[in-house]
Amino acid sequence: MPRSTVRITRRDLFQSVLPVAPLFIPGTALGLNGAAAPSDRVTVGGLGIGNRGASVLRSFLAQSDVQFLAICDVRNDRRETIKSMADQKYGNRDCAMYSDQEELWARKDIDAVLIATGDRWHTPLSILTAQAGKDVYCEKPCSMTIAESRALADTFQRLGRIYQAGTQRRNGTNFIKAWELARSGKLGKLTTLHAEAGPGERWAPLTSHAWLPAEPEPPKQVVDWDRWLGPAPWRPYHPSYVQGRWRGYFDFHGGGILEWGSHTVDLCSWAGDLDETAPVELEPHGMGANTPYSIHCRYANGLRLVLRDKGFLGLGSCHIRYEGETGWIETADGGKIEVSENLRSENLFVSREEAGQATTNHVRDFVNCVKSRRQPRSNALAACQAHITCHASYIAFQLGRKLNFDPATDAFTGPGSDEANRMRSRAMREPWRI
Amino acid sequence: MPQTPTAQPKTPAPAAQPPPPPLPPAMIDDKYGSAADIMALPQAKLIAILKDPEASPYAKAKACQRLAVIGDRTAVAALAGLLTDPQLSAYARYGLEPNADPSADAALRAALPKLKGSLLIGVINSIGLRKDRRSLDALSKLRYDADPAVARAADSALARLRPRL
Numbered sequence: 001m002p003r004s005t006v007r008i009t010r011r012d013l014f015q016s017v018l019p020v021a022p023l024f025i026p027g028t029a030l031g032l033n034g035a036a037a038p039s040d041r042v043t044v045g046g047l048g049i050g051n052r053g054a055s056v057l058r059s060f061l062a063q064s065d066v067q068f069l070a071i072c073d074v075r076n077d078r079r080e081t082i083k084s085m086a087d088q089k090y091g092n093r094d095c096a097m098y099s100d101q102e103e104l105w106a107r108k109d110i111d112a113v114l115i116a117t118g119d120r121w122h123t124p125l126s127i128l129t130a131q132a133g134k135d136v137y138c139e140k141p142c143s144m145t146i147a148e149s150r151a152l153a154d155t156f157q158r159l160g161r162i163y164q165a166g167t168q169r170r171n172g173t174n175f176i177k178a179w180e181l182a183r184s185g186k187l188g189k190l191t192t193l194h195a196e197a198g199p200g201e202r203w204a205p206l207t208s209h210a211w212l213p214a215e216p217e218p219p220k221q222v223v224d225w226d227r228w229l230g231p232a233p234w235r236p237y238h239p240s241y242v243q244g245r246w247r248g249y250f251d252f253h254g255g256g257i258l259e260w261g262s263h264t265v266d267l268c269s270w271a272g273d274l275d276e277t278a279p280v281e282l283e284p285h286g287m288g289a290n291t292p293y294s295i296h297c298r299y300a301n302g303l304r305l306v307l308r309d310k311g312f313l314g315l316g317s318c319h320i321r322y323e324g325e326t327g328w329i330e331t332a333d334g335g336k337i338e339v340s341e342n343l344r345s346e347n348l349f350v351s352r353e354e355a356g357q358a359t360t361n362h363v364r365d366f367v368n369c370v371k372s373r374r375q376p377r378s379n380a381l382a383a384c385q386a387h388i389t390c391h392a393s394y395i396a397f398q399l400g401r402k403l404n405f406d407p408a409t410d411a412f413t414g415p416g417s418d419e420a421n422r423m424r425s426r427a428m429r430e431p432w433r434i
Numbered sequence: 435m436p437q438t439p440t441a442q443p444k445t446p447a448p449a450a451q452p453p454p455p456p457l458p459p460a461m462i463d464d465k466y467g468s469a470a471d472i473m474a475l476p477q478a479k480l481i482a483i484l485k486d487p488e489a490s491p492y493a494k495a496k497a498c499q500r501l502a503v504i505g506d507r508t509a510v511a512a513l514a515g516l517l518t519d520p521q522l523s524a525y526a527r528y529g530l531e532p533n534a535d536p537s538a539d540a541a542l543r544a545a546l547p548k549l550k551g552s553l554l555i556g557v558i559n560s561i562g563l564r565k566d567r568r569s570l571d572a573l574s575k576l577r578y579d580a581d582p583a584v585a586r587a588a589d590s591a592l593a594r595l596r597p598r599l
Contacts, residue, residue, distance in 0.1 A: 209469035209499065210460035211492055233495065233524050240457055422503050422532035425563075429524040430556030431583060433563075433590065 036065035053116025059363040070096040105132035123148040135162035147425035153384035164366040165383035172358030182271040187324025194321035195264035198256025212238035231432035266386035278407040282396040484512035498525035507535040514541035562591030
């Protein structure tokens with residue numbers, strides 16, 4: 001039978017496929033009413049969002065060109081909370097919920113992922129998320145070991161994904177002013193950088209190897225304990241860990257040195273132009289219980305870094321102090337900036353409100369970089385190096401002796417370095433690897 | 435090292451918050467005591483814990499973690515004996531991975547045919563991290579394992595073993 005030829009005009013086609021009722025397209029989908037057009041939006045998913053993560057998520061939701069699409073968490077109550085936040089923001093019920101991160105990674109329509117799990121998960125999830133083709137904003141501390149820190153940076157550099165560590169103070173106005181002053185030469189040649197480590201009375205510098213007594217595990221759909229532990233070594237379930245009291249345990253946390261140091265050492269590295277290196281010498285002081293502690297570090301160029309938990313000016317949490325040959329500057333989360341007498345004429349006023357915008361600015365920096373493919377302020381390499389400095393400081397403190405370190409190989413050197421080098425990595429629980 | 439002069443401490447007290455309920459006392463092993471007690475023991479006593487059938491998983495886990503830092507060739511056999519234990523296999527690898535003695539490679543290699551599933555993947559991962567080139571043949575076979583997760587782990591480990599140009 002001969003095949004008939006049917007000629008279809010453009011008008012015929014439109015008449016056949018267009019719906020009979022008038023089509024309503026919401027203004028937000030077209031980029032009207034201040035909303036970004038879909039092609040200009042960054043779509044985001046979340047992994048493990050608790051209290052701090054929810055605070056960061058609010059900054060994401062405040063961006064008109066961000067759309068939050070899905071949450072993955074091992075805790076059912078947290079999944080529901082985050083879905084509720086997103087749905088309320090968008091006036092719909094579209095935020096998807098997952099308990100398995102593979103499902104979130106499989107979503108081709110998600111560009112970037114906010115990771116705010118416990119610290120033990122940060123590096124493996126960041127790496128796997130990058131391998132799934134997505135950019136990452138990850139809370140700090142970003143790694144559990146020196147080896148994880150390096151693997152994190154290597155992965156993001158190799159894959160060309162965007163990574164922003166949740167060290168938001170790099171986008172805090174008062175910390176930027178301190179950085180500008182340090183880099184302007186107005187302090188003279190920098191001599192010593194001071195970074196506040198977590199106060200010992202809140203976070204002991206060294207963490208505990210203890211386990212809490214076993215309690216019955218809840219059903220998996222309520223809390224998936226195996227997934228909560230993830231790459232950390234197995235231990236019996238206790239509800240306190242899951243309720244946020246996992247800090248202070250070696251398997252989950254880096255103590256005060258990592259808790260605040262991941263912010264303040266990071267800021268000092270930035271001010272001292274040390275984003276691509278680490279100290280060559282680390283010496284712990286004050287190892288007695290409940291005494292002020294410090295770790296004195298020296299870089300190859302002679303610049304000194306002091307991590308300490310006491311002796312700052314009381315300007316809030318997370319103090320930094322930059323000292324040069326002709327002046328000094330100190331600031332913290334309160335936003336106030338103190339300087340040496342010779343710098344009092346500088347315009348250094350920052351309101352508390354302005355100082356409180358750091359997280360929103362940091363999220364904005366990340367979203368801009370997802371679009372531009374430029375490196376954000378707290379990119380993977382900068383975060384890696386600051387974290388290596390913190391981990392090396394922790395190891396020096398734990399061993400209670402001065403250590404030499406080679407930033408080119410991420411290895412401790414010299415006599416007695418064997419124990420320290422063994423502490424640079426930890427075996428991950430199966431099946432996880434980086 | 436000289437202390438840099440700074441102002442007097444004025445760190446303000448944190449804002450008042452209701453204190454969380456106290457944590458229960460940490461676990462204590464009836465025979466070996468607290469985690470700190472166990473981790474203060476010398477290598478020979480840590481090895482004895484690993485071999486003691488009465489020692490709790492807690493005591494054995496802590497012994498493995500300490501042996502990761504101080505263990506030598508004499509610790510390898512006792513650690514390797516735990517590679518087949520579902521709860522403690524990861525701790526055994528924790529102790530073996532940083533041990534520089536070649537017998538640790540041999541122990542991990544020897545465990546391959548005894549394991550399957552996640553525990554096998556864990557040992558493959560450790561072999562990859564240690565870059566044990568004597569495992570090339572075994573890993574090459576495991577690349578075609580019926581379990582795709584095992585095959586992926588073997589593939590990943592092989593990539594680490596190959597010399598870089």
